Amino acid sequence: MERFVNxxxxxxxxxxxxxxxxxxxxxxxxxxxxxxxxxxxxLSDPTKRTKAKTNVIEQIFPKEIVPTFxxxxxxxxxxxxxxxxxxxxNLAEIEAGTGHGTLWYAGEKPAEKPLEQLVFDKFGVRNIKxxxxxxxxxxxxxxxRIRDFVYxxxxxxxxxxxxxxxxxxxxx
Numbered sequence: 001m002e003r004f005v006n007x008x009x010x011x012x013x014x015x016x017x018x019x020x021x022x023x024x025x026x027x028x029x030x031x032x033x034x035x036x037x038x039x040x041x042x043l044s045d046p047t048k049r050t051k052a053k054t055n056v057i058e059q060i061f062p063k064e065i066v067p068t069f070x071x072x073x074x075x076x077x078x079x080x081x082x083x084x085x086x087x088x089x090n091l092a093e094i095e096a097g098t099g100h101g102t103l104w105y106a107g108e109k110p111a112e113k114p115l116e117q118l119v120f121d122k123f124g125v126r127n128i129k130x131x132x133x134x135x136x137x138x139x140x141x142x143x144x145r146i147r148d149f150v151y152x153x154x155x156x157x158x159x160x161x162x163x164x165x166x167x168x169x170x171x172x
Contacts, residue, residue, distance in 0.1 A: 008080075009080050009083050012077060012087075013084050013087035013088045013091055016084065016085075016088050017095075025062045025065055026065075029061055029069075030085050031123070032060060033082060040078065040082070041058070044073075045077065048127075054066075054069070054070045057070055060071045072084075094147070097125060097126075097127065097144060098125065099129070100131070100146075101144055103115070103130050103131070103133070103140070103143075103144050104134075104138060104142060105133075105138065106134070106135060106136050106138035106141060106142070107140055110142050115142075116128070118151070119145075122151055123149060125146055125147075138155065138157070140154065141153045152157060
């Protein structure tokens with residue numbers, strides 16, 4: 001299952017999106033980071049001087065993003081840069097009304113049209129790119145995840161919810 005993203009990462013991603021960097025610039029930054037995994041470690045090291053980190057950023061990254069990356073370094077948030085850039089991609093999908101989702105199902109796969117309508121009604125998202133997983137532990141039904149939201153319409157989820165209600169009732 002994908003991990004949840006904390007609010008600071010979302011806020012940093014929004015700041016980057018609000019600066020309207022070209023998509024190519026952000027993709028270039030992601031490629032640089034993927035090709036140089038130790039770079040994040042170096043630029044996140046609190047024992048390194050900020051000026052030295054800024055010099056490295058100036059030499060490696062596109063010039064328009066240097067001030068933003070320098071601020072992230074100065075505030076100790078460069079360690080999350082890959083998550084921040086990934087969240088930028090997710091925000092762009094949200095703005096476009098598209099996104100990625102995961103569908104877990106037991107038994108028969110749910111019909112696409114009603115599922116698409118459910119996702120639009122619940123999350124306001126169309127054109128989902130699905131990762132589909134058959135999961136017999138759900139017993140029946142399905143569970144979907146869009147962004148950080150989970151909609152559980154499975155038998156196992158219903159049992160879990162019922163069990164929680166019973167425990168709450170017993171405590172009273």
